[in-house]
Amino acid sequence: MMKNLNFPQSYAKVHLPSKVAMAVTVKPDGNYNLITLEWFMRTSIDPPMFAISVGHTRYSYECLQDTRYFNLVFPGANQRDILALSGSQSGRDIDKFLAGEVESFPGKLRKLPVLKDAAACFECEVVSQVKSGDHTIFIGEVKHSWMNEDIDMFFYPQKTI
Ligand SMILES: Cc1cc2nc3c(=O)[nH]c(=O)nc-3n(C[C@H](O)[C@H](O)[C@H](O)COP(=O)(O)O)c2cc1C
Numbered sequence: 001m002m003k004n005l006n007f008p009q010s011y012a013k014v015h016l017p018s019k020v021a022m023a024v025t026v027k028p029d030g031n032y033n034l035i036t037l038e039w040f041m042r043t044s045i046d047p048p049m050f051a052i053s054v055g056h057t058r059y060s061y062e063c064l065q066d067t068r069y070f071n072l073v074f075p076g077a078n079q080r081d082i083l084a085l086s087g088s089q090s091g092r093d094i095d096k097f098l099a100g101e102v103e104s105f106p107g108k109l110r111k112l113p114v115l116k117d118a119a120a121c122f123e124c125e126v127v128s129q130v131k132s133g134d135h136t137i138f139i140g141e142v143k144h145s146w147m148n149e150d151i152d153m154f155f156y157p158q159k160t161i
Contacts, residue, residue, distance in 0.1 A: 016156070017155060017156060017157065018038055018156050018157075019038075019156065020036060020038050020075065020083060020154065020156040021036075021037050021040050021052075021072055021073055021074055021075070022034050022035060022036050022037060022073040022075060022086050022115075023035050023037055023040075023052050023054075023060060023070045023071065023072055023073065024070060024071040024073060024112045024113060025060050025063035025064055025067065025069075025070050025112070026063055026066070026067040026069065026111070026112065027063055027091060028063070028066055031095060032097055032104075032113055033059060033063055033091035033096060034073075034082070034086040034091070034096045034097070034100075034102070035054065035058060035059075035060040035086055036083050036084075036086045037052055037053070037054075038156070039053035039135070040053065040072065043139060044141075047142065048122075048141070048145075049124075049127070049139055049140060049142060050072050050122060050124055050140050050142065051137050051139045051140070052070065052137070052138050053132060053135040053136070053137050053138075054135060054136055055134060055135050056134055056135065057134075058090070059090045060091065061136065063091070067111070068125060068126040069109065069111040069112055069123070069124065069126065069140075070112070070124050070126065070138065070140055071107065071112045071114065071115075071122065071123050072121070072124055072140070073118045073121050074118060074119045074120040074121070074153055074154075075115075075118055075119065076117045076118050076151040076153070077119075077151065077152045077153065077154050078117060078151075078154075079117055080154065082096070083154065085100045086100070097113075102115060103115070103116040103117065107123045107144060107146075108143070108144040109123045109143055109144060111123070114146050117148070117151060118146075118148060118151070119151050119153040119154070120146060120147040120148065120153070121145075121146040121147075122142045122144070122145050122146070123142070123143045123144040123145075123146075124140025124141060124142055124143065125141050125143055126138050126139065126140050127140065127141045
């Protein structure tokens with residue numbers, strides 16, 4: 001029977017399982033940041049586009065004001081630790097690439113690094129944005145795509161996140 005409950009109770013029913021991703025952005029000092037994201041989606045076939053929803057309190061939100069690029073990273077099955085770090089610490093306080101010993105190489109756009117152990121990674125240029133309550137949705141056009149033939153994708157939940 002349908003029950004008229006509050007939002008958290010109703011959302012809890014359908015929330016999980018979910019995919020999680022990370023977005024790489026450029027910090028104002030030129031280093032790179034990572035944020036764990038559950039709120040993202042593909043939004044266009046041609047050109048391919050992804051939208052990511054970033055909270056206004058996140059350092060990544062500040063980073064996206066200056067440099068209008070993000071790499072959307074679909075983590076590999078063994079990237080649980082960096083996902084947890086990137087979703088619990090702010091790039092204001094730590095360098096997540098250093099702290100997480102993240103291995104990467106320059107993308108084709110030469111704007112942002114591609115994570116070596118990701119399942120897939122998409123280099124995106126922000127083409128528009130829309131405020132959505134306490135988050136902003138950044139819509140990025142995919143410029144270059146990478147996929148790792150040897151690595152499976154991480155699925156959420158796993159016990160440590
Ligand atoms: C599983 C998971 C999913 C998350 N999804 C989002 C999201 O979609 N949007 C968002 O703004 N923050 C999300 N967060 C929170 C950010 O990842 C977290 O606040 C992070 O520390 C922000 O880092 P920053 O300040 O360096 O940008 C999520 C965290 C976790 C653990």
